[in-house]
Amino acid sequence: xxxxxxxxxxxxxxxxxxxxxxxxxxxxxxxxxxxxxxxxxxxxxxxxxxxxxxxxxxxxxxxxxxxxxxxxxxxxxxxxxxxxxxxxxxxxxxxxxxxxxxxxxxxxxxxxxxxxxxxxxxxxxxxxxxxxxxxxxxxxxxxxxxxxxxxxxxxxxxxxxxxxxxxxxxxxxxxxxxxxxxxxxxxxxxxxxxxxxxxxxxxxxxxxxxxxxxxxxxxxxxxxxxxxxxxxxxxxxxxxxxxxxxxxxxxxxxxxxxxxxxxxxxxxxxxxxxxxxxxxxxxxxxxxxxxxxxxxxxxxxxxxxxxxxxxxxxxxxxxxxxxxxxxxxxxxxxxxxxxxxxxxxxxxxxxxxxxxxxxxxxxxxxx
Ligand code: G6P
Numbered sequence: 495x496x497x498x499x500x501x502x503x504x505x506x507x508x509x510x511x512x513x514x515x516x517x518x519x520x521x522x523x524x525x526x527x528x529x530x531x532x533x534x535x536x537x538x539x540x541x542x543x544x545x546x547x548x549x550x551x552x553x554x555x556x557x558x559x560x561x562x563x564x565x566x567x568x569x570x571x572x573x574x575x576x577x578x579x580x581x582x583x584x585x586x587x588x589x590x591x592x593x594x595x596x597x598x599x600x601x602x603x604x605x606x607x608x609x610x611x612x613x614x615x616x617x618x619x620x621x622x623x624x625x626x627x628x629x630x631x632x633x634x635x636x637x638x639x640x641x642x643x644x645x646x647x648x649x650x651x652x653x654x655x656x657x658x659x660x661x662x663x664x665x666x667x668x669x670x671x672x673x674x675x676x677x678x679x680x681x682x683x684x685x686x687x688x689x690x691x692x693x694x695x696x697x698x699x700x701x702x703x704x705x706x707x708x709x710x711x712x713x714x715x716x717x718x719x720x721x722x723x724x725x726x727x728x729x730x731x732x733x734x735x736x737x738x739x740x741x742x743x744x745x746x747x748x749x750x751x752x753x754x755x756x757x758x759x760x761x762x763x764x765x766x767x768x769x770x771x772x773x774x775x776x777x778x779x780x781x782x783x784x785x786x787x788x789x790x791x792x793x794x795x796x797x798x799x800x801x802x803x804x805x806x807x808x809x810x811x812x813x814x815x816x817x818x819x820x821x822x823x824x825x826x827x828x829x830x831x832x833x834x835x836x837x838x839x840x841x842x843x844x845x846x847x848x849x850x851x852x853x854x855x856x857x858x859x860x861x
Contacts, residue, residue, distance in 0.1 A: 497646050504848045506649035506741070510834050511700060513654050514693040517827070519643040520658045524665035527690050530683035532669040539622060539638050541670035544594045547574040548619070550582035550610045551598035552858070554652040554736065555659060558624075559598045560729035561826050562663030569677065569685070569823075570670035579606035580861075583613055595619040598663075600647055600655035601857040602630020609861075611635060624662050626655050640666065649849045650856045651740045653834045656733070657696075660827045664689055688821035692828065695820050699831035702815060706832055709796060709813050710839030713767065719744060720758055720768045722751040722784065724777035726826040730833065731771055737837035741851050742844045751777075751784040762793040767812065770795055771833070773825045774802035785809055798832055800825075 502508035521527075524536045547566060549559045556578050563574040577585065579597075583606060589595075595614035599607050602625040611632055615621055623636040626644050633639045642658035668685045671677040677685070713719065719738060723731035732748035739746045749758050751770070762768065768788050772781040778799075785795055786809065794812040797803075800819045807814075815832050841848045 497648055503842070504649065504838075506651060506653060506838055506848050509647055509649050509654045510831065510838060512645070513657050513831065514696040514700070516644045516654050517657055517661050517696060518693040520661045521665065521689055521692065523641065523643060524662065524669070525686050525689060527686065530686045532665060532672055532682065532686065534669070537666060537669040539594070539620070541570065541572065541673040542675075543592065544572065544670075545590060545592040546594070547572060547596050548587065548589055548593045548614065549574055549576040549596040549598070550579040550607065552579050552604050552607055554656045554733060555598040555600060555607075557729045557733040557736070558656055558659035558663060559596070560732070561660055561726050562667065564726045565664055565667035565823070566670060569667045570674050571676045572670055572674065579604070579610040583610045589614065589617050589619055591618055593619055595621050597621070597623040597632060597636070598659050599623065599630075599632055600626045600642075600644075600652055602627045602632035603857050603859050605859050605861050608632055624659055626658070650851055650854050651737055651837070657827050657830050660830070661689070661692065664823060664827070685823060688823050691821065692824050695818065695824060695828045696831060698818055699828050702817075702832055703835055705815060706835035707839045709815070710836055710843055712812070713738075713744070713836065713840040714742070714843035716765060716767055717745060718761070718766045719746040720761065720766060721746060721748040721771065722754060722768060722781070723748075723771035724751045724781050725775065727771040727773065727777070727781075727829065730826050730829055733830065734769060734771065734833040734837070737834060738840060740854060741837055741841040741846060741848050743846060744840065744844070751781045754784050754787060759787060759791070762788055762791045764792045764794060767794045767796055769798065769836070771798050771829055772803055773800050773817070773822070773829065774806060774819065775822050775825065778803055778806070782807055782809070798829060
């Protein structure tokens with residue numbers, strides 16, 4: 495392999511730190527920052543003729559797609575059905591010819607995602623794929639390729655490919671909104687300006703690394719961790735739990751915060767930290783009331799929020815991670831970074847093989 499770790503202990507650490515740069519490259523492919531518009535040449539697909547998106551992916555790429563669903567539906571008023579590819583391919587979902595089949599994959603080779611793509615192609619659907627490897631099978635077999643410009647990702651646990659997938663999904667949601675007339679020029683400029691700020695905020699998030707390391711020392715002592723979030727923070731809770739279990743082998747679950755009372759609340763005690771992802775957005779108050787239920791049962795809360803959220807919350811937390819206040823659309827991308835750093839440093843404390851965790855493969859080309 496020609497890619498080197500440079501000064502980093504692991505590829506994963508290097509890839510986490512590359513994010514401001516690679517996200518910036520990726521965004522520049524979809525957005526014209528000088529004009530404050532989406533680049534229509536990078537989106538050679540008429541979203542005004544699409545009535546639905548049928549999306550599928552595996553693993554971390556699936557969670558990126560799940561966040562994308564919130565954006566497409568809210569900003570572009572375009573409904574998105576999304577499923578893991580291993581279910582999608584056998585589900586025999588009724589597909590309309592005006593649906594866009596959208597796939598998300600770092601490698602472009604994952605067997606289930608590729609099979610889903612071929613299934614949709616057979617049904618006569620237009621195929622769009624967000625993919626990191628330009629020469630991959632999925633890229634070749636798609637009508638439209640939306641590249642992520644993350645560069646080669648070596649660590650088995652996806653980091654920079656994930657945030658670049660999110661950058662593409664957010665840009666496409668804005669492009670779709672423009673084509674469908676759900677935003678005007680001023681709103682387009684505003685959203686493009688907000689997206690252009692991702693690299694700056696990502697750099698800010700990386701500066702929290704020391705605090706993440708301190709918290710990770712505590713996490714490396716526990717057996718179970720629960721991640722909670724609402725809205726776009728919900729898929730991020732799922733991703734946080736996946737990242738932690740993949741590389742540290744600590745059991746972790748991600749839940750929609752509102753589902754807490756439907757099951758996981760039974761697990762809460764002093765020995766299980768609850769990581770709550772809660773920017774000060776329109777879901778914040780609801781999430782805080784869920785945290786109160788956790789606190790009342792002696793649960794230890796690690797809150798990831800922003801300045802406004804930290805000021806508004808009256809809860810006793812074990813740790814509070816405070817990011818700067820930021821535009822709502824970019825929050826899921828920036829909040830991914832502390833989550834990745836927590837998983838990374840916990841795994842380092844556990845002494846696991848961070849880049850090559852047991853039983854996992856970077857690219858799963860068998861069913
Ligand atoms: C494997 C990797 C994950 C990745 C998933 C999907 O499980 O370990 O990091 O998210 O495959 O891979 P893809 O290449 O399709 O994004």
